[in-house]
Amino acid sequence: MKNRGATILAIIGAALLILPLVVHDTFVLRVLTEGVMWIGLAIAFDVIAGYTGYLNFGHGAFFGIGAYTIGILMMQANLPFWAALPAGGVAAAVVALIAGIPTLRLKGAYFAIATWALSRAIQQLALNVEFTGGPDGMRLEAFLNPQFFYYLMLITVGATFAILWYLLERAPFGLKLKAIREDEEGAKALGLNPTKLKMQSFVLSALPTGILGGIYAYWITFIDPSSTLGDLVSDQAVVMVVFGGMGTLFGPALGAILIFAFKTIFWAYLSDFQLLYLIILGALIAISVIFIPNGLWGTMFKRKADATRPQHQPEPASEPAALSAVAAPEEGN
């Protein structure tokens, strides 16, 4: 299973790498670039939501902060793109740190709605201050090279995936986060520091999101509060992760691919009914929660079996072993 999975991943990775050499259609490349970006946004969202169990309904704020940081640094401070890009991630991480200090000490409900309120407040700020261009948005220097952006997005998302995979699925860090999700008091009793771990996971979730926002800004060359800081970014991240499967890395990626494909088709054929898309997103969230609470991935592979009960392995066992150990009693119910 593990080897087959690795093989499949390698094939997908290789296919994605050589794709631009085969496909010359700019539209297709553009769609693929955005699809890859959404995979990155969804897995970054899942770090805090799925692994740590703290829902961030304002994930789009970090995306927008990254986009605006890069826009401002490039257009007003005249920094080159490569110098501005890390700053986008850092800015998002710093905002996560500041916002997380009071909210992450509290129960999940506070965090969920406080992050949501924060994203609304930041959007309002961007609409009302001078240096963001207000509601008119901001234009960036155009750099029209679709292949460049495709590879940049692919490398960023690939690196994010690899780092998160190591941290969350291989290193003890992932188990610590899961312990907090299952039982925060229990995790504390075991000597973990939940507040610190939650902060780390929140920052870890914000950092790649900010960088992706920055790449997006330079790629699209135009940002405004509704496209980068609006509800839609956060809402889509939520639906992708919930539909795909929380608490895994492949689930959100799968959700991102399916939802983004649906979105692309929907907007291509039904662009007159954009509001209908909002209704479908909301309905999809509600329906997923009722019928597939573990998401598509979790339902298909029953990986979420370890989500309902804490793991008792003293050290991170390899995935299949941990799976069979806890899944077996679950089957009997």
Next chain:
Amino acid sequence: MMELLPQALTDGILLGGIYITIAIAFSLTYGVMHVIDFAVGEWIMFGAFTGYYLNKWTGLDPFLFLPVIFVLYFGVGYLIQPVIHRVLSGTKGNPFLMGLVFTFGLAIMFRGLALTAFGFYSNSIPSAFSEGSFDLEPLGLTVTIPTVRLVGLAYALAITLILHYLLKKTNFGLGVRALAQHKDAAGLMGVNSKRTGSYVYGIYVGISAMTGVLLGCILSIGAQMGNEYTIFAFFVVVLAGMGYLAGVPWAALLLGLVQSIFMIYFNPSHTLLAVFAILYIILLISPRGLFGKGV
């Protein structure tokens, strides 16, 4: 600028009075169901639009429809709650997270529905009370009180008193308070958590919808108004301390004051920022609310 202060304070208190009704119902639902309802602003918005269209079609005063709207939305809430209950009592995944996600999804869906049906424009609901106002000139104060805001305060007081009576003097209220204290123990004492939850959720949706009509008469209505009120409801509940009902009126009045002071002295479009800043500071200093009595 100072001569505007009495007016700002009066407006704020009158507006805050209305927020009490939303916040109490919201807080009650949280107490019984232990889930934050992200759709609170959308219920307010739906109520406001129902009032708007009923007024348009019949030509009667929107205030006459308040009971109709309450009954209608009580029914809607009563029917939706079992679904939320099912999500919350699920065994797969994390039911609490799922409950939050579920109401978040509902809120997005409702907003989409409203934008589709009503468009992006904003309106206000005309009422017989909209025109008149009281002048406090004879008392030596340069304060004008629009009649509609005074009616709003009377409504808020009435709702608060009724809820107080319901909670403290009836068996139903006893059950609700027991459920808020300890769900399992309350169940053992014969409180039907499912049915009580449905009633509470129905009452909360009904009150939110009615309050939406008042807010539509006093301020304005629009399909996207819900966002703001969801944040307001949360603000009040956190400031009061989660689950601490007695703190709600004070927090609601504070919110009304913040809003009216920003409307008069600063840029009204910075209200949300101010609200968030206050929320942030309160959570930093006293996470259990202004009175330190939340959970």
